[in-house]
Amino acid sequence: MCILFIYRNPNADAKSYRLILAGNRDEIFKRPALPAHYWKEYPTCLGGIDMEPGKEGGTWFALSIKGKAGIILNLSNEPGNSKSPKKGRGTLVNDYITSNDSAESYLKKLHSENQITQGYNPYNLILINLYTADVYYLSSSLNSSGPKICQDNILGFGNSTIECPYKKVEAGKESFSNIVHNIKTSDQDELIENLLQLLKSRERHLPDLELQKRSPNMYVELSSIFVSLADYSTRTHTILMIDGLNQMTFVEETLMPDFSWKRQSFNSTLITN
Numbered sequence: 001m002c003i004l005f006i007y008r009n010p011n012a013d014a015k016s017y018r019l020i021l022a023g024n025r026d027e028i029f030k031r032p033a034l035p036a037h038y039w040k041e042y043p044t045c046l047g048g049i050d051m052e053p054g055k056e057g058g059t060w061f062a063l064s065i066k067g068k069a070g071i072i073l074n075l076s077n078e079p080g081n082s083k084s085p086k087k088g089r090g091t092l093v094n095d096y097i098t099s100n101d102s103a104e105s106y107l108k109k110l111h112s113e114n115q116i117t118q119g120y121n122p123y124n125l126i127l128i129n130l131y132t133a134d135v136y137y138l139s140s141s142l143n144s145s146g147p148k149i150c151q152d153n154i155l156g157f158g159n160s161t162i163e164c165p166y167k168k169v170e171a172g173k174e175s176f177s178n179i180v181h182n183i184k185t186s187d188q189d190e191l192i193e194n195l196l197q198l199l200k201s202r203e204r205h206l207p208d209l210e211l212q213k214r215s216p217n218m219y220v221e222l223s224s225i226f227v228s229l230a231d232y233s234t235r236t237h238t239i240l241m242i243d244g245l246n247q248m249t250f251v252e253e254t255l256m257p258d259f260s261w262k263r264q265s266f267n268s269t270l271i272t273n
Contacts, residue, residue, distance in 0.1 A: 002023065002026050002060065002158070002159065003023060003024050003156075003157070003158050003159075003169060003172060003225055004021065004022070004023035004024075004071055004073065004126065004158075005021070005022045005023065005154070005155065005156050005157075005173060005176040005198075006019070006020070006021050006126075006128075006150075006154070006155040006156075006157075007020040007021075007153065007154055007155075007176070007177075007180040008133040008135060008153055009133065009153065010132060010133040012133075012243060012244035014185075014243065014244050014245050015184050015185055015186070015243075016183070016184060016243065016244055017180075017183065017185065017241055017242065017243050018130075018133050018242045018243060018244055019130060019240065019241070019242040020180050020183075020191075020239075020240070020241050020242075021071075021128075021238070021239065021240040022176065022195040022198065022237075022238070023061055023071060023199075023238050024199050024226065024227075024236065024237055024238075025060045025061065025234070025236040025238070026227045026232065026233065026234050026235065027232070027233075027235045027236075028231060028232050029232065029233060029235070032050075032051035032052060033050050033051055033052075033236075034048055034049040034051060035048055035236075035252060035254045035262065035264065036048045036250065036252040036254075036266070042064070042097075042098050044064050044065045044066050044271065045063070045064045045097055045098060046062060046064075046065070046250060046266060046268075047059045047060075047063065047093075048060065048061070048236060048252070048254075050088070054088075055088035055090065057091065057094065058088045058091045058093070058094065059072075059090050059093050059094055060093070061093070061236075062093050062094065062097055063097060063130065063250070064097040064098070065268050065269070065270050066270070067129060067130045067131045067270055068096065068097045068103075068127070068128070069127070069128040069240065070092070070093035070096045070125070070126065070127050071093065071125075071126045071128075071157075072089050072090060072093050072123055072124070072126075073124040073125075073157055073158065074089070074122070074123065074124075074159050075122035075124055075139060075141060075159060075160070075161070076159040076160065076214040076215055077213075077214045078140070078141055079142075086118070086119065086120050087119055087120050088120070088121070089120050089121050089123045089125075092110070092120065092123070092125055093125075096127055103127040103128075103136040103147075104136065104147065106127065107125070107127065107136055107138045107146075107147035108146070110125070110138060111147060114144070118140070120140060122140050123139070123140050124137065124138075124140075124157055124158075124161070124162075125137070125139075125140075126157055130242050130246075130248075130270055131246070131270065133242075134149065135149070135150040135151075136148070136149055136150070137150050137157070137162060139161050139162070143161075144161075148162075150162075154173055154176065154177045154180075155173070156169040156170065156172055156176070157169065159214070160210050160211070160214060164210045165210070166205070166208055166211045166223075167205035167206070167207075167210075167211070167223070168205040168208070168211075168223055168224060168225050170205075171205050172198065172201075172225050175201075176195075176198060179194045179195060179198060188241065188249065191241070195239050196237055196239070196253065199225060199226065199234075199237045200226045200234075201224060201225040201226055202224045202225075202226050203224055203225070204223040204224050205224070206219075211223060234255070235255045236252060236253065236254050236255070237251075237252065237253040238250075238251070238252050239252075242270070246269055246272060247267070247268075247269055247270075248266075248268050248269065248270055249266070249267050250265065250266040250267075250268075251263065251264075251265045251266075
């Protein structure tokens with residue numbers, strides 16, 4: 001289970017944000033992963049890395065300071081999905097941000113492959129142009145009509161299709177909208193703390209028939225933005241902010257093995273041609 005909220009303002013100026021992203025990664029405690037860092041083989045790319053044996057190298061949220069970002073979310077218990085072995089979804093983000101492909105061409109190609117063979121575990125894939133604030137979405141659902149351009153200023157994604165969002169996604173969007181409304185870059189510290197508070201929310205949003213249908217045995221525990229189970233939990237909070245001058249701030253909080261939270265921040269300027 002994971003969740004993502006996006007604010008987009010293509011006309012941002014020097015004092016405002018073009019993009020604000022806030023997301024949680026929920027995962028099994030014992031699944032190994034590296035916190036966010038710049039990648040040795042691709043030094044313009046920044047993000048955490050999955051170290052699960054057999055799926056090493058994938059990621060859940062990563063960007064390139066050349067202007068690309070990608071986020072992958074699990075599509076829970078997708079009806080009709082083949083049970084045959086699948087490739088790890090995390091490589092879809094890596095492949096995009098390290099390629100020269102546009103989001104449109106990348107997702108069109110991926111959707112065509114999905115129609116022929118379900119090569120990956122079910123997913124929602126969100127790709128973002130950091131220069132224009134264009135947001136693209138593709139679900140691997142068998143009912144997917146293909147890539148979509150998301151033009152709302154406030155967006156929310158979870159572990160169901162965007163046509164049938166979980167209640168916590170809808171409630172989170174409202175809270176997120178209130179946090180980012182008329183926000184200025186001078187208020188960045190306050191913004192980060194308010195977003196982290198949202199990402200740590202344990203308020204349950206029930207009843208939720210879509211969540212209950214997809215996760216019938218754990219839907220109560222999964223109905224909050226922050227998930228906490230005995231061996232499965234929200235493990236990473238990620239915040240990305242891009243202002244109108246292409247200044248980037250990337251903040252990550254990671255749950256460490258001793259159950260403390262480690263925060264790190266990265267600041268850079270997007271590379272422009």
